[in-house]
Amino acid sequence: MKTNRNGQGSSLFSFCFFRLVCGSTRPFFAALVVAVVLASGCRTVPERPDDFVELTTVIPGLVLDIRYATTNNFTGQKVYPDARCFLRRATAEKLKRVQADLAKQGLALKIFDGFRPLAVQRKFWEIMPDDRYVANPAKGSRHNRGAAVDLTLIRLSSGQELPMPTPFDDFSERAGRDYANLPGELIRNRTLLREVMEKHGFVGLTTEWWHFDDADWKNYPIADMPK
Numbered sequence: 001m002k003t004n005r006n007g008q009g010s011s012l013f014s015f016c017f018f019r020l021v022c023g024s025t026r027p028f029f030a031a032l033v034v035a036v037v038l039a040s041g042c043r044t045v046p047e048r049p050d051d052f053v054e055l056t057t058v059i060p061g062l063v064l065d066i067r068y069a070t071t072n073n074f075t076g077q078k079v080y081p082d083a084r085c086f087l088r089r090a091t092a093e094k095l096k097r098v099q100a101d102l103a104k105q106g107l108a109l110k111i112f113d114g115f116r117p118l119a120v121q122r123k124f125w126e127i128m129p130d131d132r133y134v135a136n137p138a139k140g141s142r143h144n145r146g147a148a149v150d151l152t153l154i155r156l157s158s159g160q161e162l163p164m165p166t167p168f169d170d171f172s173e174r175a176g177r178d179y180a181n182l183p184g185e186l187i188r189n190r191t192l193l194r195e196v197m198e199k200h201g202f203v204g205l206t207t208e209w210w211h212f213d214d215a216d217w218k219n220y221p222i223a224d225m226p227k
């Protein structure tokens with residue numbers, strides 16, 4: 001958020017921070033949308049790599065399946081108010097290049113998660129305090145920096161997911177990036193995803209085939225709010 005550009009940023013921040021502390025993530029997303037609209041509508045402020053952007057504005061037509069906005073996730077609860085995805089601008093631009101590369105092969109991305117408010121990270125940790133699968137909120141996740149994304153591959157023609165070793169958020173050994181006791185097709189699909197992501201500046205995680213960090217994640221601080 002470009003705070004104090006017009007005097008509204010800091011009050012908005014205070015209000016939403018208060019609401020976040022009180023346990024609601026809805027004001028956060030509302031504030032994020034306001035921030036993105038303000039940033040996009042103000043031509044005098046140059047775009048910065050650490051701006052938060054809504055991913056579908058950078059990659060039109062991108063398929064989202066934001067599981068934490070549904071009950072179809074490991075918590076069994078709807079923890080996001082809206083099925084929207086935000087990332088740092090530079091991370092989103094990298095993902096745009098991934099998408100363009102995949103299109104040449106008749107494939108595309110499907111996004112499960114991107115930026116995650118720290119308040120949600122705390123909730124995840126209460127449910128699953130295992131740092132192989134959920135980052136300890138004391139350290140923060142790269143999702144909390146807006147510099148990590150959970151995704152899979154789909155066919156452009158049908159939208160159908162390519163078969164992968166496990167579903168998203170399957171906290172088992174089989175979800176490991178290097179787990180080998182699998183049919184060849186699943187290993188090929190997993191490898192294809194990893195290679196195209198690495199080619200465009202992402203780094204995978206050993207325990208989750210679907211998770212990728214922007215290799216430049218250290219450039220972006222943990223955020224409960226966009227700054």
Ligand SMILES: [Zn+2]
Pocket residue numbers: 113143148149150210211212
């Ligand atoms: Zn992840």
